Amino acid sequence: MPEKASSRGSGAKKGAPKYQNKFAYTHNRGSKTTKKILAAPVDGLCKRCTDQVMWRKQYRKYKPLTTPKKCVACEQKKVTKAYHVLCDGCANEKGVCAKCMEAEEIVEGHNPKTSQQRVKEQQELEQKLASMRERQRRSYLRKLRRGDIVAADIPDVCNSDDDFEYTDSEGEDEEEDEEEGDGDEE
Structure with missing residues (x-):
């Protein structure tokens, strides 16, 4: 008998990932790193890249740069923002997205x-x-x-007093009403 071949052909899709992010990650409230990450502006990117970086921030996948990276265009260590491949100067000069390097409409600073x-x-x-x-x-x-x-x-x-309950005065009024009602019935 011939050996069984794989049922999945080359290049066939595997299906959905086992774990999908269905709800936003709850950030550590007191973390200095989280505050720094959330405060970092997202600018110089196209709409698609901006959404990707914002998703990374929301689900705690964003990793800030510790040291500047080398710019692809000028080959100097000027890239200070995570996930960018062009420095701000080269991206502005060429009029392209600093991440995907495509000439699309650049979203102005996405600082909340x-x-x-x-x-x-x-x-x-x-x-x-x-x-x-x-x-x-x-x-x-x-x-x-x-x-x-x-x-x-x-x-x-x-102006609202919803937090306060005046049970004493309300309770007395109810007792008086009950006493009056009892006397009428006899």
Whole structure:
């Protein structure tokens, strides 16, 4: 009998990977490396490459450069951003993506927040904190330090008393209503 040949021909696809990233990775809150990685701007890349680098950041696959790399065009150690093959000067000069080197539309800096936005958010935070009660302010700041909430998630609790339960006064009113009702029935 002839030996069995492989059922899969050369170049045939294997199928989906066993483990797929279906949900975002939960970053270590206190890690200095994570803060550095998330704060690093993604610029000088086309849309496709920007999405790839942002995916790496989101799923904790991004590895920052420790030393500058050699630029493919000028052959000097000027590449300081991870996954780039061209330095910023050569990429701007040629008008190409610094990662894939294709002449496509370059996405302008994909830094989540500019300095003006940060200052504006800081001012809004200070205004909201000033309008909160002491107990609410301390509770909010404690949750912020622990990392349970983000600074942008400021609750609008200045005028709401949802946290307080006035059971004493409500309980007395209910007892009075019951007493009046008992007397009418006899």
